[in-house]
Amino acid sequence: xxxxxxxxxxxxxxxxxxxxxxxxxxxxxxxxxxxxxxxxxxxxxxxxxxxxxxxxxxxxxxxxxxxxxxxxxxxxxxxxxxxxxxxxxxxxxxxxxxxxxxxxxxxxxxxxxxxxxxxxxxxxxxxxxxxxxxxxxxxxxxxxxxxxxxxxxxxxxxxxxxxxxxxxxxxxxxxxxxxxxxxxxxxxxxxxxxxxxxxxxxxxxxxxxxxxxxxxxxxxxxxxxxxxxxxxxxxxxxxxxxxxxxxxxxxxxxxxxxxxxxxxxxxxxxxxxxxxxxxxxxxxxxxxxxxxxxxxxxxxxxxxxxxxxxxxxxxxxxxxxxxxxxxxxxxxxxxxxxxxxxxxxxxxxxxxxxxxxxxxxxxxxxxxxxxxxxxxxxxxxxxxxxxxxxxxxxxxxxxxxxxxxxxxxxxxxxxxxxxxxxxxxxxxxxxxxxxxxxxxxxxxxxxxxxxxxxxxxxxxxxxxxxxxxxxxxxxxxxxxxxxxxxxxxxxxxxxxxxxxxxxxxxxxxxxxxxxxxxxxxxxxxxxxxxxxxxxxxxxxxxxxxxxxxxxxxxxxxxxxxxxxxxxxxxxxxxxxxxxxxxxxxxxxxxxxxxxxxxxxxxxxxxxx
Ligand code: GLU
Numbered sequence: 052x053x054x055x056x057x058x059x060x061x062x063x064x065x066x067x068x069x070x071x072x073x074x075x076x077x078x079x080x081x082x083x084x085x086x087x088x089x090x091x092x093x094x095x096x097x098x099x100x101x102x103x104x105x106x107x108x109x110x111x112x113x114x115x116x117x118x119x120x121x122x123x124x125x126x127x128x129x130x131x132x133x134x135x136x137x138x139x140x141x142x143x144x145x146x147x148x149x150x151x152x153x154x155x156x157x158x159x160x161x162x163x164x165x166x167x168x169x170x171x172x173x174x175x176x177x178x179x180x181x182x183x184x185x186x187x188x189x190x191x192x193x194x195x196x197x198x199x200x201x202x203x204x205x206x207x208x209x210x211x212x213x214x215x216x217x218x219x220x221x222x223x224x225x226x227x228x229x230x231x232x233x234x235x236x237x238x239x240x241x242x243x244x245x246x247x248x249x250x251x252x253x254x255x256x257x258x259x260x261x262x263x264x265x266x267x268x269x270x271x272x273x274x275x276x277x278x279x280x281x282x283x284x285x286x287x288x289x290x291x292x293x294x295x296x297x298x299x300x301x302x303x304x305x306x307x308x309x310x311x312x313x314x315x316x317x318x319x320x321x322x323x324x325x326x327x328x329x330x331x332x333x334x335x336x337x338x339x340x341x342x343x344x345x346x347x348x349x350x351x352x353x354x355x356x357x358x359x360x361x362x363x364x365x366x367x368x369x370x371x372x373x374x375x376x377x378x379x380x381x382x383x384x385x386x387x388x389x390x391x392x393x394x395x396x397x398x399x400x401x402x403x404x405x406x407x408x409x410x411x412x413x414x415x416x417x418x419x420x421x422x423x424x425x426x427x428x429x430x431x432x433x434x435x436x437x438x439x440x441x442x443x444x445x446x447x448x449x450x451x452x453x454x455x456x457x458x459x460x461x462x463x464x465x466x467x468x469x470x471x472x473x474x475x476x477x478x479x480x481x482x483x484x485x486x487x488x489x490x491x492x493x494x495x496x497x498x499x500x501x502x503x504x505x506x507x508x509x510x511x512x513x514x515x516x517x518x519x520x521x522x523x524x525x526x527x528x529x530x531x532x533x534x535x536x537x538x539x540x541x542x543x544x545x546x547x548x549x550x551x552x553x554x555x556x557x558x559x560x561x562x563x564x565x566x567x568x569x570x571x572x573x574x575x576x577x578x579x580x581x582x583x584x585x586x587x588x589x590x591x592x593x594x595x596x597x598x599x600x601x602x603x604x605x606x607x608x609x610x611x612x613x614x615x616x617x618x619x620x621x622x623x624x625x626x627x628x629x630x631x632x633x634x635x636x637x638x639x640x641x642x643x644x645x646x647x648x649x650x651x652x653x654x655x656x657x658x659x
Contacts, residue, residue: 356532491511
């Protein structure tokens with residue numbers, strides 16, 4: 052056994068960074084302090100002891116490992132890592148956004164969650180995204196505007212996680228991220244490409260263009276991206292906690308930006324409605340997790356306003372029901388058969404999620420997660436045929452005998468792929484999986500002047516108009532309401548102790564990615580790294596069953612089409628992280644090997 056990698060925090064603290072840019076030319080030409088290093092290895096699977104982490108970026112994972120090595124626990128590591136993601140992956144998450152934090156406490160054996168979702172202003176109502184002509188406003192117009200910006204929940208989440216579960220102060224935990232923002236990091240191809248993809252909308256907002264489009268062009272590969280304004284924002288959070296956001300000048304700047312977006316000459320965008328009192332009223336909420344069982348394991352996830360825990364649990368329950376109905380076991384299925392089963396289960400779960408889940412008081416969580424409900428819903432399943440899309444939603448009414456499905460249907464709203472997922476297990480078994488976002492890649496496109504972070508466009512996760520005429524829609528906008536999410540940070544326990552974690556970005560595909568990852572490990576006995584790398588299928592009750600290329604172009608695609616699936620090839624689905632806990636002295640951390648240029652898994656003491 053030996054330490055995985057050098058310690059980033061200690062080098063930062065000593066002010067003598069050994070970890071400098073791999074792209075030597077740009078880094079040496081740069082006059083500022085040496086940037087934080089991209090010479091850290093990107094290892095997708097690492098196994099060992101002493102604690103483990105996984106994230107999208109090795110700088111982030113190293114910061115998590117450093118926290119664990121200094122005696123911090125999993126919650127400490129997760130907060131420090133999340134803060135670092137906000138610096139090196141600022142388009143996917145940050146203090147201008149929100150997220151969901153799932154925590155297992157090794158002392159009490161209890162799983163608890165923090166709902167740090169953004170909220171709508173108190174002035175919102177169900178027609179706020181309806182134009183003068185009575186139809187839904189143009190989606191992209193709302194994305195790039197103040198109207199899509201929800202009150203950020205991430206600073207309050209970090210503070211609550213550190214105080215409730217952690218052992219270190221927020222001040223300490225945000226220090227490495229602050230220093231990374233100040234010293235900078237070296238821009239890689241992925242970051243450059245993401246900037247180029249967003250260049251047009253970033254150019255609409257001068258405070259954003261100043262950071263990411265220097266000289267009017269997307270920041271170049273090899274350039275050092277320093278963000279002193281963001282370092283200032285982190286410094287204020289370190290000093291004043293979430294009050295810096297909710298009651299301080301930083302929060303006032305957020306409100307001003309949402310209400311009066313600063314745009315380039317000739318550009319106008321809709322204004323937002325957020326007020327200072329909305330900002331002051333924000334609360335991260337401690338919530339009970341969702342719970343379901345799968346093959347003797349306990350699956351804990353995120354409850355409403357996320358649909359993640361409910362939908363992942365229902366998919367896994369449906370797979371068990373299909374086994375009952377067919378007399379076959381998932382592990383004996385061919386790859387094509389399994390893809391069909393999974394697609395049918397996920398389409399069914401999405402029908403139910405769309406009808407029943409949102410930030411409303413009466414979400415029938417227990418019923419939707421009951422095996423009896425899944426058994427009833429499985430009556431629509433055919434081994435040799437495809438259910439017509441959209442699949443009708445079910446009735447989670449506690450009475451499950453016949454094949455009852457509503458004749459009403461719900462269409463599927465548009466959602467895209469963004470966000471970030473990270474996870475940590477410490478030496479004592481405390482466990483976190485945390486998914487956070489600013490919604491679209493680059494959020495609303497608006498950087499808060501003087502504070503260097505992007506504001507979310509989370510309120511576009513509301514349905515602008517009811518998805519089906521005459522059917523109640525739990526996800527319409529409302530005062531102080533939180534838009535429905537698909538984020539699905541998941542902790543799996545066996546006999547009360549951690550067995551695995553899973554999480555992913557990817558909009559609504561988060562649900563199918565996480566269910567597939569858990570199913571791959573539990574049902575197919577795959578190593579977590581193999582389950583995470585496996586090509587993915589995603590059916591979300593729209594007309595097409597999406598397949599990654601390895602499936603779409605091969606026998607699986609042919610088989611699905613022969614059953615009637617309308618397949619659609621997509622470049623990639625998800626970018627997951629997870630940890631398989633074989634024992635506290637045997638942790639297997641896994642991150643993405645190839646998608647989106649890969650992620651980073653690390654352990655404190657690697658098996659050699
Ligand atoms: N806003 C999305 C959700 O909460 C996450 C953003 C994304 O991954 O597209 O489900």
